[in-house]
Amino acid sequence: MELLNGSLSVVMHVFIAALLLVYLPISLVWRLLRWVLVRPFLKEDMTGKVVLITGASSGIGEQLAYEYAKRGASMALAARRERALETVSAKARELGAPDVLVIAADISNPSEANRVVQATIGRFGQRNRQLSLLHRMP
Ligand SMILES: NC(=O)c1ccc[n+]([C@@H]2O[C@H](COP(=O)([O-])OP(=O)(O)OC[C@H]3O[C@@H](n4cnc5c(N)ncnc54)[C@H](OP(=O)(O)O)[C@@H]3O)[C@@H](O)[C@H]2O)c1
Structure with a gap:
């Protein structure tokens, strides 16, 4: 029994030493290389x-x-010029946006800015939980 316990202890120590000295450094170097060399070229999936x-x-x-x-990504597009927004919306759909909401608004007016957010939540809030504000104008 003592011999078995001793053998198990040796095996465990060898396993832990191998993990610390071989697997972890290789894994860390691999993750670092992937982060530096591959990640910049990956396009985030916004589906x-x-x-x-x-x-x-x-x-x-x-x-x-x-x-x-x-x-x-689906998107809500806001600005004052509605016709220009419609043109951007059409091109965005062509490029792969499944759903585009156009909102004509002057966001220098707080109630208009609030309307933009509420309209976006009203259209997308139920189906999609992740909502990002990407671009703020003065
Ligand atoms: N382009 C560059 O290289 C660069 C570099 C550094 C910093 N910036 C700064 O980044 C900002 C954007 O530059 P940009 O080149 O994209 O300018 P831009 O082509 O003039 O775009 C400005 C956008 O903001 C909208 N907008 C302006 N006032 C608004 C308001 N009150 N309510 C709602 N929408 C409004 C305009 O739409 P509507 O007119 O339809 O409302 C337009 O879509 C500017 O502040 C610029 O100074 C630009």
């Missing part, structure tokens, strides 16, 4: 998620809409 983009009718907001559309 089933919703983004709310203000200032979406032109410039940075418009480009953000297209990038998130390519990743499969």
